[in-house]
Amino acid sequence: MPTFPALTSPRTLTSSEIAALRADFPILHREVNGRPLVYLDSGATSQKPRSVIEVEREYYERENAAVHRGAHTLAALATERFEDARATVARFVGAREDEIVWTSNATEALNLVAYAIGNATAGRGGPAAERFRLASGDEIVVTEMEHHANLVPWQELAARTGAVLRFIPISADGTLRMDEAARLITSRTRILAFTHVSNVLGVINPVQELVALARSVGALTVLDACQSAPHLPLDLAALDVDFAAFSGHKMLGPTGIGVLFGRSELLNALPPFLTGGSMITTVTMDSAEYLPSPHRFEAGTQRVSQAIALASAVDYLDHIGIDRIAQHEATLGQHLVVGLNEIPGVTVLGPGIGQARVGLASFDVEGVHSHDIGQFLDDRSIAVRVGHHCTQPLHRRLGVTSSTRASGYLYTTENEIDDFLNALADATKFFGVNA
């Protein structure tokens, strides 16, 4: 009988490997306020390796042309690169090529789904779109930890269609109340939209359990994968979600490109959102017929250089290994929580020490506003995010108006986390925190 090695956690990134890969990121070598930059705002946007920057430049220098039109050599070359990029990204997230729609960003991807469902409800899309039509009394369920991008589009859809918006609350430790989820997801639920990983709490939601609840009542599932696609191995087919959205710039890619994933049969039944050139088959003065997915959802001139650069970013992540990156970030996340807990007056939001979290932590400092903390840290060349992080309802639930977030990535070192923790301890002294 053959023997197999025991399943083990993937090897984390060693400090020498991180030092080597940091050399690939030009911005990490600049100074801010006279000191080396400590960039702990990757949850907002990641830095870019030289290969990604160069791919975009080379495209403009050698291949630039409009895609899916024109008979010349460059048009064909650009189209090939554009579609190859789609295949690369599809493979990275466990999807098929025709299930990947390019958008400007994740916000647009989520709005695409919400507006297309609104269009179906308005009668567009014919009999195939029947399954998407909402009626008064239908329910859309989200969670209390959603980013505004996965909340406001659903509020708008509910307002347009007469559907009712409900939300799954969180527990004190920032995890979702799954007992409440089971109670809230009923035969009235038509859409369940939720984040994979909270951009504030760092908590990883139980996607499969939530999908099972939605499936049991026939509701569509929409996953906000903005904080998971860059940081965790993602297999959308295995997760069995109907739709998912993520952005390129958070995963080493450029700004201006996001991704909507949709199961093929759903995308081909959904009426379009943005309409115009490039997404049609036949147009008369009165009406138009539309291409199948994904091109049905890609109206107008496309984001070619961004798509190619995003594929290059995915190649880079693949080269390092997303499972190893996830392992490294889990270590960073624990390092952050343990260190933050030791500073008087600092309260970590979300999972505590030893509980699962990605490589970020948000916190409140008693009596000191996050902007003041961020300003003090910036003076030490440490970049963090301050404010409500586009999650006002979550902050309200947590009883704070704003928080400070430190978020790492594959290039973040343990030393940088220590620099940050030391500077934060100094900040609490500077602002006179009494705890």
Added chain:
Amino acid sequence: MESLYQEVILDLSRRPHGRGLEDHAAAESHQINPTCGDEITLQLHLEPGTDRIRAIRWEGHGCAISQASASLFSDLAPGLTPADLAARIELFRVAMRSRGTIEPDEELLGDAVALGGVSRYAARVKCAMLAWVAGEQAIILAAAA
């Protein structure tokens, strides 16, 4: 850091002046800084029978800069006419937007000159302006009432 967070600013952020709303305001303005969620409700109170400001009262939450700025604004206003205060608000705004090139005038702005360092931090100018913008709107509302 010390040029931005002068001792007077840190003190006022812990021990504010003019905090707490009162009845019978001539006008009231509510302002929000949407990027950080800072909020202020600010009242203009006139000396009965005169066109002089008796007090600025306010309630709100925010960073040390915005809190200290609200205190300094409420210290400045008493005894001035609304028109005079409006002119000083404009002076303060010009200094704040100057990217460190214009020092605020101590004769006209009093202790609020401690906020001069903020003008070198573009992202923080809105924090310093929050109470003053509320005051500006309250003056307009009081004139219209």
